[in-house]
Amino acid sequence: MSKFDLVIRGGTVFDGSGGEPFAADVGVNGSIIAAVGQDLDGKEVIDAKGCIVTPGFVDPHTHYDGQITWENRLSPSSDHGVTTVVMGNCAVGFAPCRKEDRQIMIEVMSGVEDIPEVVITDGVPWKWETFPEYLDFLEKRESDIDFATLVPHGAVRVYAMGKRGADRELPFIDDLREMTRLVREGVEAGALGVSSSRTMAHRDNKGRLAPVETSGDAELLALARGVKEGGGSCFELVADFNDVELGGLSEFEIIRKVAEVSDCPVNFTLVQGPHMPDGWRVILTETEKARKEGLELFGNVSPRGVGMCFGLNLSFIPFSFCDAYREIANLPLEEKVARMRDPEVRKAILSAKMEDANHTMVWLAGMFDKMVPMDDSFTYEPTPEQTVEGRAKAQGRDPREVAYDLLLEEDGNRILYLPVTNYVDGTLDVAREMIDSDATVISLGDGGAHYGLICDASYTTFTLTHWGRDRKEGRFPLNRLINELTRRPALAVGLTDRGLIKPGMKADLNVIDFDNLTLHNPVVRNDLPHGGRRMVQKVDGYVATMVSGQVTYRNGEPTGALPGRLVRGGSAKQSKAA
Template identity: 30%
Template sequence: MYSVLIRGGKVVDGSGQAAFRADVAVQDDRIVEVGVGLSGPAEKIIDADGLVVAPGFIDIHSHSDGTIFDHPLSDSKLLQGVTSEVIGNCGIGAFPVKAKYKEELIHYMEIHEFTFPSAGVSWEDFDQYVDVLAGLGLGPNLLPLVAHGNLRGAVMGFDDREPTAAEQAEMEQLLAAALERGAWGMSTGLIYPPGSFAQTEELISLSRILAQYKAIFTSHIRGESGTLRQSLEEVIRIGRESGARIEISHLKAMGKPQWGLGKECLKRLEAARTEGVDIAADQYPYEASSTSLTALVPQWAHSGGVGELLRRLESPELSHRIKEEIAREMSVRGGPERVQVAGVASAKNAKVASGKTIAQLAELWSMSPVDTVIRLILEEDGAVGAVYFSMSEEDMKAILADSHVAVGSDGRGMKAETDSGKATHPRSYGTFPRVIGRFVREGVLPLERAVYKMTGLPAERLRLSNRGFIRPGYAADVTVFDPVTVADQADFANPHQYPVGIEYVLVNGKLAAKDGRLTGQAAGRVLRKRF
């Protein structure tokens, strides 16, 4: 007897090939048959007539590790049809943690909106962290990356300098140990301290370790606006000299002077591939980005950690220089009218500031936009999120249509029922349905290619075997959706809105969502890479 039989659907199998009508049979946690007229008895039968049966979506760029202790079911991701999430992105993760710099690392994670279990950070390494996650009762599967910011911070703190030979060796040893135990690769966030303090040579040396383990190097590159071209060249060089597989995170051309560079970036990456560099990218389908408000503060001011950053922001001697550089970066990101406050921790500022632009808040507080930014950072100890409306639709569509670009949300698992008072980016609720519901319907790309970008392509980039396709023997991660009604509902005014049209979601053969609601099944696992 089958566990689940999905009958009469249009199968879009994750390969990018044409859809076909078939039944899909699941036994326990595996797909066992795909064919027409399957008639075996089943514990549960799903009538998929008029629906699309696809592999569960793989979010190759997720930050749900920041919210996983609050929302282990990752509600907003499961309800999009996401069955696996790659965590530890942008050089920001939960491990490794070493006693010497533990306080600084925890503050680093808090700035990036991480929450922790009531017992606090009880782990140090990959294995210990995985053990904690495995006990939560997970919704989707999780695939952890080693975060370079944590790696560097655990070894040498937040110093703006090159590592000594001994420190470099220790970072390489910690990385190799995590890869040996099943981490999927390493991520960098080269605009975020302490990762931003790393020189290219440090990253090449670490990436050689990745190449040995056939693991991926994912990178929030050093610049996505005025230094975009140079930043692309840096990651291409890392791939060329290390032999590692490269994934550029959330590829974009940010700031009006860079609008139109999307196609140029894609051509450069294609040229790199012809030169033998294994390089691709991912992207979220929005014209606004989201990160910490401290991203407006110059890199040199972050040296030494958050405490030193706050001290410099209050320093009369450094005030003029810092303000000039904040003003310049804010202009690049669209100006104070296009920077929206999100993710404020304190109740006082959450009520006043969340959802307002810096321009609106500056008017309310009767101060300049730059002083408003500084006040918020100081009052919140650096833990302020922001949304930056700084990209063009033309670039976004060009990047989305490219065959080497996967879809990744850059978002977190959230819960509308409890998080509705928090300003956030709608990508956490809408990324995957938005690709189908808007951009497939608009003709930016065909349905089969869209599904490939959310399933087969990320599986191929990660070397994730037995997931990402509807095939016998593969894991029964399945998303069934209505191609007519599927759509995102979340927007910047009301971001905590679940999508529509995602009818069924199976994770490891268990029904995790039905008719736009969670079933309560916690069938997700922490997946380890096998070498």
Template identity: 30%
Template sequence: MFDVLITGGRIVDGTGATARHGNVAIRGGRIAAVGDVTGEAARTIDAAGKVVAPGFIDPHTHFDVQLLWDGAARPALEHGLTTIVPGNCSLSLAPLKAADRSRVVGMFQQIEEMPPEAFTEAFEWCWEDFAGYREAVARHLSINVAPLVGHSVIRLWVMGEAAQQRAATSDEIAAMQDLLRACLDAGAVGLSTSFVDIDENGRPVPSRFAQFAELDALCAVLGEWGGRMLQCVPEFYAVDLTIARIDQLAELSLRHGIPTTFSPLFDSTQAPDNAPRAIARVEEQFARGARVWPQMQTRPIDISFSLLRPSLFFARLPRWVRVLRQPLEARLASLTDPETVERMVADLGPDGGERMMGGLVVRGGDAAPQAYVGRTLSEIARERSQLPARALIDISLENGLDVAFLSAAQGHESTERIGPMLAHPLMHIGASDGGAHIASFATYGDTGYLFSEFVRKAGALTLEQAVRKITSETADIWGLKDRGRLQPGKAADVVVFDDRTIGRGEERAVFDLPGEGMRYVRDAVGIDAVLVNGEVAWAGGRYADARSGVFCN
């Protein structure tokens, strides 16, 4: 008797092997058999015409806070993700002394954009050490969690305020090593550090004050623990800096026998040599025996702005820059002055901004005009019998300037360039940033986009290659031996999806955070069912009360 039998699907087992028809049997939270298996089962899932694959793994998220009230990390799970790695970019919620909570909350708010209520209303702080945080989260997990511990909070625990002021002494470094050992012992899968992040006051986060020797000493501990992961976030757009960071990571990898990963690596048409040069350096370092995995996201980067603050989106329009850089009162005066506005619109040329602005999309949000949300400025302008530039100004004025416009796919946008990079054997697909930047853009659905854009549309990867990239390859890179493959004995993390339709929904604003805080999300498309450790966690468009997620390493 099986607990679950998934029947009639095309099994893509995560190894890269060609899809084959068959069944998947689950018992006791584990894969019992794959292939021609039949038998009685407490629950049968009909997967005819669908793909049955291992659950997807997201190696770069910031769900640390959300997991305390939402054990499914919604909407991550419904996109087929069964394991997430929080604690990236040097920040985790443990170890953290009570006295330092407000300081770290500020850092999290800077990165995640969570409202203050998310830290005060949704859960009770009942831990300081890593084991305590694990216990607090584990109570209601629906998704598996493989957490990193943040270098910044380790430094803060040991050094207090000085963590953001100076180099550590040898005694302090030894204390950090001991603390890291305790965190690894309590379930951390590795350490994260950052070379770019700032706190809410614009000050570099603690990890950035660390000498290389301090990072080296901490990596020695990762080596002691059998080669745990070091994650870092390097500087953006400056390829010489990226290469320097790759070389530093390679040195640490070779010296301590550890895997390392940096995220994100972007492609850019404005700097087309950057990603290829970084990848070439990664190839050289792998040839030396180092493990330095670049993480590349699948989704393009959108630009967002409102007229509340000057944006470089207008940098090629001098008059617009002059008007929008004025203090609010003067700005409003200019934007309501007919002569000024007429000139601003004229600056866009004969098409009134159709080419530059027509494709802008009105985003949802607190003050968003609901009738326009999700529609293009071109369409709205036609409806209003206005030129697009004029419509942009007027819609903004009608809503206190608090209307966000989105210019889609302005970076990391070339499918022809990015497809082969994602398929590269040394490229780690990740960097979703799930759970971060929540009020700026949706960080969900990158796996769906992998299939819709790079498998179906571009053919840059086969279905089997794409599944392998985000399942067994990720599990192997991170040492998650129990995950990533549909093989007997492995944990039964399974996703059933339609490879003809899997994708990501349109970005939309929701108000589901503590304190009715707003965030942008994308719904899953083409996902039928998601099982976590053998329990159905999401099916038929609904979350189940499975609570079968675990901490894994």
């Protein structure tokens, strides 16, 4: 028997199907899995003894639209076993876009996804106007992982309507027809589908609602028709579902209609949060019912709280919204820390009233009952006693004072983590209930965005360690979790060639030292264009990660191999296969 190009030998295979694990070697030829069996021989061998072998993870919800244009590593996702990402979510992106509208797209992306405007201005090369031209540019990009994209509703609306679209005016019939055409054009060129959004939280960097947030049902259905006509494989949507707590289902009903018109899977964000403390269960039940009726709906859920990170070297701290802090907010970290240690500055900040046009952020910044320091004892499922408020009660102090002192630890590098969603009464039981439904997909990594506020791209590692190994009660079988991170999300976005360890499938693979898999706390790096900052989160335990048969990471370090490419879907994929 001839040797395979590469063999992963002696590991326990979790093939992504959800079936029971088994001992086997995995043989790879070129970019394809060629064999799964015993005693395979390879020109190159990776020793997987004592390790688990899994398909590469698929993250359906990222925002690497900009990052892929200026760098070749889609970190932090690629640090955590992810081998395919879908970007262009939440209706934001950079194509289609006329030259005169670029500033609108920059301001929207900057505000909605917390990417500094100067990073986008310096980093994005703007060598396109239409969506097909954007894909042609991406076709030439090399990366450590594969990337696919959605057509963003916001860009489509502004391209079709100009300033009227940016100002959220109602579309005319001709505007809707043009939106359908633009989506069809993008999908035919290779986008997987389209993304939209209807949430009051999405605003540009000047605090204005993003262009699509008040769009009507007719507009969403126009997008759905474009996906259908272009042969697309998914539709992504973010909605507030504000009517659910009052007994309404109008937002969910439009999701059903979109699924019917687009004739493809619809992925929507499902979270438990202050705006929907109990209504998420109603949505989950309705989704399960719709799936039994034949509609492919997937609630995209986070396996932990969608977490905001506050720090002196990040976008916000709990005291960002008072004049006393604003006066020193832009100082270098060392100088800022020194000023904050001054008793007079401390008194001024702690006694100030927090005020800002962004009332939501002011409110969140005061949630000390959930906020917890990311120190050596940090856990994503903290007990109430570990929170800032819990510590303050134990010390007989004001939570604001405790938070202030914690921020100054580690020379001002301490981060306070706030699990905004899914964390109730000191547990993640809500997240567990969501994961346990066959109507959901684990997702919401948000890699490539929220560089100074959210670091959730490590959710894949967290899913394995917390829900598969470390939690005292309520763990899931590991074979199920790996299915939730591989084959299931791949199918939810129409990618049928990956997510399984099976001959003929794409050779995207992980070799993981599961017993020693360790997630470290985030740290800040200033390595974006124009010296922009971002959080990165390292991990131990990934022995090797492979994309298209090439080893891209060994023991957590990049090998320099860049086999990742644009994944085209829709008509473009079909014509290429023919």
